[in-house]
Amino acid sequence: MVGSVTRNEGLMQDVSAHLTLNQILDKPRQPCYNQTTMTRVAIQLPDELNQFVNKSVQAGDFHNTDEFFISVVSMYKDQVEEGLSEAEQKKLESLRRDIQVGVDQLDRGEGSEMNWDAFFADRHRAYAERHGVS
Known part of the structure; x- marks a missing residue:
């Protein structure tokens, strides 16, 4: 993964985890992060993965690509911190x-x-x- 990192000050608006249950129940999703400081990360993806991300956003699973990656990284972080066995x-x-x-x-x-x-x-x-x- 190739990328660069810069600091972005300010409130991040409307970033939510993928809450399928709330979608089923037709309830608004709650933001998963409400931080005043966010870090911008630029990455390069293979075309196939980029298409997958775009389809997920277009399908309404996520509001935008930022939300997609925050959700994925959060799930991975939870998995690592939970210390689950293989x-x-x-x-x-x-x-x-x-x-x-x-x-x-x-x-x-x-x-x-x-x-x-x-x-x-x-x-x-x-x-x-x-x-x-x-």
Whole structure:
């Protein structure tokens, strides 16, 4: 990666993490960073990765490329700081892929309504049967 770094003083506006759940619930996303000092970083990407970033922004997953990279770096930082084992990291990646499959299905209108009352009644009934509770 080739790049240069300069200091940029001022409040960074409207930078949010990719919050798919909020998109599903149609709620506004909250900024993931609200700092007065940001650092500008210039990078060079292979064309394929640049196209991926642009498609993600155009699809509305992120407001802009800055938000995309802040989200990616934040997720990596969290992963490193959590100290996950390699097996745990693979499991987490698998869960994220599975969640994305579900989100993609919802985006295509393939979801169905959920009767939460019936779901929880069934869960309570199953618990009561397992533990002999009425």
